[in-house]
Amino acid sequence: MVKRSIRFIPLFKIFDGSEVSIPMISYGDSGKRVLIVTPLHGNEVTPIYLIWRVMEYIESSDALKGSLDIVLGVNFYGLLFNMRVDPLSGRDINRSFPGGDEYGSSGHIAKSIYELAHKGYDLVLDIHGAGYSIPHIIIDYLDLEVTDYLIEVAKYSGIPYIWDYYDMEKYYGFGLDRTLTGSLVKLGVPSLTYELPTSGYSDKDMVNSFNGLINILSYLDVLDCDKLDVEDYPKEVNGLFRRRLYSEHGGFIEAFKEPGEYFIQYEDLAVIKNILGEVLERIRVDKEGYIISIRRTGVVKPYEGVTSIATVR
Template sequence: MSTETNILTILGESIKPGEHKEVNFVVANLHTSSPVNVPIIIERSKKPGPTVLFTAGIHGDEVNGVEIVRQLIAKGINKPKSGTIICMPIINIFGFINLKREFPDGRDLNRVFPGSKNGSLASRVAHKLITEVVPHVDYVMDFHTGGSGRFNAPQLRIAKANKQLYGLAKVFGAPFVLYSKNLNKSFRNTCYKLGKPLLLFEGGKSFYIDDIVTNSGVNGAKRVLHHLGMLSSKFKVSTPKKECVFIEESKWIRAKFSGMFKASVKINAKLEKGDLLGNITDPYGKMNYFVKADHSGYIINVNQSPVVYQGDALFHITTKL
């Protein structure tokens, strides 16, 4: 764990203990030559402690994650009583401007890490983040959102057999912790290789801000900061309503027919085999197919699209805890 008794220099800007500063993360202008300002908000305490990085918006359409980091800043949670907190609410500003997942070059930022100084636009952003910001931090919390139309239960994703992340995940207190392998060229895998523990939070769906998901992310961040001795004493730390469920395996239930779809179960619900999950109908009132659970488990993702095609993923249900 780093101690902070001297000046922190990020992207050419120096921040002394006890200082606040907004540093501009600049990679390229828009195609109109208009400059793009991507502020990094840095808050330092005079008291030494760890450095925590909060990130969101790796995918431009995942606005719920952006909202979580925004609230951390707006409420002053990012002002530590010890150590340093760095907030990057929007990493993929180019996708966020257009509300698109990818960069203008069509690349997924979360598949090009650690990036390259002379590569594609997405690769250059990844390289700058990894070489000029991440080396200064001790912990990372990265906030994501589910895909378009598919609503994720608030959950953390960590690699199995990592005792440090397991402990931090229990402190965070999300309803679910899903064991998943670090994907090649992802931000999470790159941080792992650099020895930077990263908690990846998923919740909600694209283009949508959900209060329950947002509260889960904000409260989890507060618990981790409190655990690290960084949370200001003016903030209360809530105890999770239920102990988090650690998930080893899960399975998607897919549509057997195309048609109009309506789910009849709520996210986070625990199901038994044979329980009714929803139904698929046709626009002419001739068909009504009932979707039922083929095994017991918790629902961690629900497809909220009104129209589905045969083979589409409808429900993500745990199979092994």
């Protein structure tokens, strides 16, 4: 039976003398090495359920061949308050890499993870929850040798992959070069963003997400096991570009599409209504593509995202 070892990474010393630290769970100490980090966004908790399942799998099988380090609960205060950002600084940790004083506490957390990620790993995986979504992998669209390798890893997983971002000016504008993967890939460190749907523990999407992750670990020779099936996602998504569509007005969302569904040019993906139910705005785009994630109902603020799509440039 494989045993876990746990060490704690100190994050903060607080004025009452207590310390906040987060656990790093490690399996094995030889062979290929993978680092998993999650969650940088404190309101995305499905990755934690997935990690428990992976730990159970490793500990109850003899599949371990290389080494795996998992840092759990990175956005400690975000988890506590169910917030995307780091509540201490009000900043997005995943826009604060490589870390530094100008990002306050989120820069401090980012720096700890960034330094760890440089310790010779064969792959760094950053796992997120993407809401009502298909599971998908995001690869930073940087024309580097390492990206060919990342495509091979993504393809083997069976999980659809998309490029970040459809517009490179916006890639830098949104600070996507300051994500964990963005900051690593540009230096040639292999790194992927793995996005999970926010669904139940045993739902089909969760099983597929688990199988995709096991496939990645087996492709990397961290695990020695057969390839697992990942079903039901459009393969045409592969190699398209991620794009977020926003509501200009804000209002009540009514969505017409499901994650994984194809759409044509100028098709209504959702409408934004006022409180009387009148349509204020149609969410549509001048290209065809696939829905990656979408908000079905609820209130959206002006210029808040309604859907993430995969489309041609």
